[in-house]
Amino acid sequence: MKDFQASLPVKLDFEVGGVLRIAEKVVPYGNKVLLMVDPFLEGSSLVAKVLASFAERDIEAVEFYDIVPNPRHTTIDRAVTLVRDNGCQAVVAIGGGSAIDSAKAVALVAVHGGSCWDYTERLGEAVTRPTTRGLPLLVVPTTSGTGSEATPFAVINNPELGLKCAIVNPSIYPDVALIDPQILVSKPARLTALTAADAFCHALEAFISIHSTPWVEMVALEAIRLFADNALRCVEHGDDLEARARMALASTLAGMAIAGAGVTVSHALGQPLGAMTDAPHGGTVAASTAQVIRWTLPVAQDKFARVAAILDPATQALSVAERAARLPDIVSTHFARLGIRDTFGSYGLKPEQVDAFAKVVWTSFNQDLACHPKPIRDQQEVAEIVRQCL
Ligand SMILES: NC(=O)c1ccc[n+]([C@@H]2O[C@H](COP(=O)([O-])OP(=O)(O)OC[C@H]3O[C@@H](n4cnc5c(N)ncnc54)[C@H](O)[C@@H]3O)[C@@H](O)[C@H]2O)c1
Ligand SMILES: [Fe+2]
Structure with a gap:
């Protein structure tokens, strides 16, 4: 270990x-x-x-x-x-x-x-x-x-x-x-969905971070389980105190996970998008997550497979590679159920802005990029990932 x-x-x-x-x-x-x-x-x-x-x-x-x-x-x-x-x-x-x-x-x-x-x-x-x-x-x-x-x-x-x-x-x-x-309990449904997506992304990103540890893995996976079981319930039945409590615990655990291992590419891209557009943080982070998982495969295949099995237990019979490959679609489906269908394009990021945007990501969120399990060589590679998320 x-x-x-x-x-x-x-x-x-x-x-x-x-x-x-x-x-x-x-x-x-x-x-x-x-x-x-x-x-x-x-x-x-x-x-x-x-x-x-x-x-x-x-x-x-x-x-x-x-x-x-x-x-x-x-x-x-x-x-x-x-x-x-x-x-x-x-x-x-x-x-x-x-x-x-x-x-x-x-x-x-x-x-x-x-x-x-x-x-x-x-x-x-x-x-x-x-x-x-x-x-x-x-x-x-x-x-x-x-x-x-x-x-x-x-x-x-x-x-x-x-x-x-x-x-x-x-x-x-x-x-x-x-x-x-x-x-x-009075938190509006849209805010509930966006913030739940942020907590999920924290847990996922810390889980796959190169700084992840057995401790981080434990708290991150529990946060993902709590998200899977309670996020939609909180959106649809805001007054469900038990679901609210469990989603709050998911958020705190996911915070502990990033405290231990940092965040990775989705946050490195989402934070400057938030600065540029003043869009809600959870939305800007969720916007790239499925695509970033796709881009990262198969580097973190085993971990992606474990997350897929939690989010969609029906995949448990599949091979590790098959399960991991399903994760981007499974994550998109979960976000869509919460009412989140955001892309970078939907926040107004235009193709001609991508290079300048990638420069900001590279200089302001280099620490987060450096935590990602698939190494990123330079600013040009950041721009390539951003284009895939438009
Ligand atoms: N410190 C960290 O570790 C960390 C991690 C992730 C994100 N962040 C940062 O946190 C910020 C996002 O925070 P957030 O997602 O909690 O949203 P927020 O604090 O920006 O709030 C969003 C909006 O919701 C309102 N609001 C808050 N609680 C409400 C409630 N219960 N009912 C009705 N309205 C409510 C606020 O007034 C605000 O208008 C971003 O700046 C992001 O970068 C920090
Ligand atoms: Fe966040």
Whole structure:
């Protein structure tokens, strides 16, 4: 067996209704927090209850709702100023991956200074990589997709440069992640589908990554099983609390998987597509997945065959090669059932833009490309894969 290390420095708390205990969990970290809330919750009874529970414990909350999908570096820097001006001792985030990634960056930059963009990974450029933690950070996800509560990543969009890049640093793991399936029952069907596809892609990409380990394989395969059994149920019956809980677990496990092994080509392509078009992250990642599997065959044949057997048990009698070869169509069918039929072309990427796009992928997401089991030689080869996904 391959040697491996695994650690998860986040305290995970899965609890129905648990969001109302967030104040209790903040107490050990201080009495003044920046509360970053996804704007879809602004003015909601949930936020009113959370604020009341903070007041009961004499915790002052500085509220911040200015978060957009594919979060902007300027917004994050503004939130850092707010933390410093108000002397906040911790950061609390309630929201989707964009809110949680913003909070992760805010907590780090508030302690270490500068702009959050300086901390993002860009090939050949100076990157600030602190080795000590930021402010204490507590997060409550409202989507089941990114698994950001369990990863050392924060993805930041810089529209001025047309780039979306990631902070990759173990110092940004949250301290506490409170996963409350009750919050998820009202998540709209389309968002549920797109975020579920993101979680599936995390699990698949980490599973096939060259950095995959026995630990990563275990959590990734369990995430794929949970996705297969619960994603469609969540889309069709949003109020099924058990399915929501299991899909939330799939998302967290898939986050743990990418924390251990990274993501691969579909994310390297999907992230810059999100920066270019502001399209939903899950959709931009799902858009290339079937084609990337096709392009990767037969390099990861054995692993693809194992995933095919989970997603479509009817394939279990087939040979490994036959099962693996079926996976692209099986994945497309699963996405189509969820209502996801996206392609790069459907997001407006035009053939004449492919070379410039491939250059961005090569320079901003080289780390992810390097995790893929089939080596990618250069920018031209990236462009070839993108053309296949149009
Ligand atoms: N840090 C990581 O490890 C990691 C991994 C994958 C993706 N990401 C990043 O996370 C971001 C995507 O996050 P996401 O997919 O969770 O979406 P999101 O946070 O961007 O939210 C999408 C939209 O849904 C709304 N929303 C969120 N929860 C809702 C709910 N329960 N009900 C109704 N509306 C809701 C938001 O207000 C927003 O308008 C991208 O920027 C992506 O790059 C991060
Ligand atoms: Fe993702």
